Amino acid sequence: MKAGHFDLSGKVAIVTGGNGGIGLGMARGLAEAGAAIAIVGRNEAKSQAAVAEIERSGARAISVVTDVTDKAAVAAMAERVARELGRIDILVNNAGINIRKPPHALDIDEWNSVIATNLTSAFLCSQAVYPAMKAAGGGKIINIGSMMSIFGASFAPAYAASKGGIVQFTRSCACAWAADNIQANAVLPGWIDTDLTKRAREQIDGLHDRVLARTPAARWGGIEDFAGIAVFLASPASDFVTGTAIPVDGGYSIMG
DSSP states (O other): OOGGGGOOTTOEEEEETTTSHHHHHHHHHHHHTTOEEEEEESOHHHHHHHHHHHHHTTOOEEEEEOOTTOHHHHHHHHHHHHHHHSOOOEEEEOOOOOOOOOGGGOOHHHHHHHHIIIIIHHHHHHHHHHHHHHHHTOEEEEEEOOGGGTSOOTTOHHHHHHHHHHHHHHHHHHHHHGGGTEEEEEEEEOSBOSHHHHHHHHHSTTHHHHHHHHOTTOSOBOGGGGHHHHHHHHSGGGTTOOSOEEEESTTGGGOO
C-alpha cells in the first residue's frame, strides 16, 4: 500500500475534546499525517496549549471554544472552521464525561449531562458538518465509544448508555451517508491512562491491578496508541470501512 493512502495533506479535521487525552492523541496523529486541525473544547487555555503544540509540529491548527451540547454553538463552530480552514473533511466526536454512580444513585440532571455531552454532541456535530462533507464529495466521521459500548458496569449507567448509543448512531450515519461517500466508524478505547481514568483509579479499589491482569498487552494504553487508528479511519485507506466499532484496548475485550 502506498503512503498516499494515509496522506491527509490538504484535509481539515475537527476534534472535539481534542485538547487532552485520547482526543489530543488523535489530533497529533492527524496533524502528523498532514491535516489541519480544529481543536474544539470548553477550556480555552487548554485548547490553545494543544494548538501551540500542533503548530510546533508544523501543522496548522485553530482553537474553537464551543459547548458541543448546544445546537447553535455547534453550527457556529462548523461555520467558523469551514471559513478559517477552508473545508471540513474529518470529524472526531471525542468530547465526553463520566459520573460514577450506580443507577439508583444517579439523579436526572447527572444522567442528562452525560448523555448530552457524550451522545447528543456527536449527533449535533455530525449533523452540522454533513453539508460541508457532502459538498466536498466525501468525509470521515470517527466517534469515540468505549469498552462500555460492549460491557456493563454497575458504576456507569449513563456513560454506558451513551457509549452504546454511539455505536448505533455510528451505524445509522454509515447507512444514511454512504451514498455521499461519507464513512462513519467508532473506536472503542480500553483502559487508557488519562485524567478521566486517573479519577477512576482513585474511586474504584483495585482497578489498576485488575486491568493489568485482564489485558494481554499487560499495560494501560496511552494516548499515543490512538494516532494510528485515527489516521487509518480518516484516510483513503479506510474508504471501504464503514459502520464498524473497533476496540483499541490491548486485547482487554477478547479475554474471558
